[in-house]
Amino acid sequence: MPELRSGPRRRRAPVSRRSSEPPSPAGRYVKTRAAVAREVAAAAERPRTRLAAKQLEEEKPVIVISDHTKKEIEGGAMGDESGGLSANKGVAQEDDANPAPFPERVQVGGSPVYKVERKLGKGGFGQVFVGRRVTGGNDRTAGPGATEVALKFEHRNSKGCNYGPPYEWQVYK
Numbered sequence: 001m002p003e004l005r006s007g008p009r010r011r012r013a014p015v016s017r018r019s020s021e022p023p024s025p026a027g028r029y030v031k032t033r034a035a036v037a038r039e040v041a042a043a044a045e046r047p048r049t050r051l052a053a054k055q056l057e058e059e060k061p062v063i064v065i066s067d068h069t070k071k072e073i074e075g076g077a078m079g080d081e082s083g084g085l086s087a088n089k090g091v092a093q094e095d096d097a098n099p100a101p102f103p104e105r106v107q108v109g110g111s112p113v114y115k116v117e118r119k120l121g122k123g124g125f126g127q128v129f130v131g132r133r134v135t136g137g138n139d140r141t142a143g144p145g146a147t148e149v150a151l152k153f154e155h156r157n158s159k160g161c162n163y164g165p166p167y168e169w170q171v172y173k
């Protein structure tokens with residue numbers, strides 16, 4: 001027969017730490033089950049090998065800019081007054097009313113696929129980002145093989161397109 005305890009319960013004795021060891025701030029917190037579950041889920045999603053990481057990188061969606069998709073962009077929720085294409089996840093627009101981000105990758109017509117990187121600047125009608133060629137290219141800084149280019153996003157509904165496609169587009173073509 002177990003004996004009943006009498007008197008108040010005492011806490012467990014603290015785990016003894018060597019006096020020379022400084023108390024760790026992380027040690028003062030207890031992880032919740034939700035936090036542990038989040039960590040486990042994140043670890044499961046993380047690629048374990050370089051090859052897996054590369055494959056994951058290659059699977060990322062690409063926004064193909066053509067006449068067809070420009071129409072889709074017009075009709076969809078991706079337009080913004082600043083003249084940007086805003087779709088999917090990726091580079092955040094930090095200074096516009098529309099918090100939707102720009103696409104992660106783009107392909108203009110039959111061009112190579114470019115990864116959209118940091119913002120270079122903003123003009124009257126659009127925004128300019130560094131585009132890094134995802135595959136191929138050469139070490140030249142100019143020409144069709146350049147690995148780094150400037151990508152300008154200008155929406156068809158932007159004020160610069162009030163009177164039809166801007167002349168600048170013809171020049172770029």
Ligand SMILES: Nc1ncnc2c1ncn2[C@@H]1O[C@H](COP(=O)(O)OP(=O)(O)OP(=O)(O)O)[C@@H](O)[C@H]1O
Nearest residue numbers: 120121122123124125126127128149150152160168
């Ligand atoms: N090739 C580039 N390299 C580095 N920065 C660039 C490049 N192209 C544009 N930028 C940056 O982006 C900003 C906006 O460029 P953009 O061509 O849109 O200017 P803009 O002609 O004044 O604009 P808009 O034609 O919309 O009136 C520039 O002021 C510059 O800071």
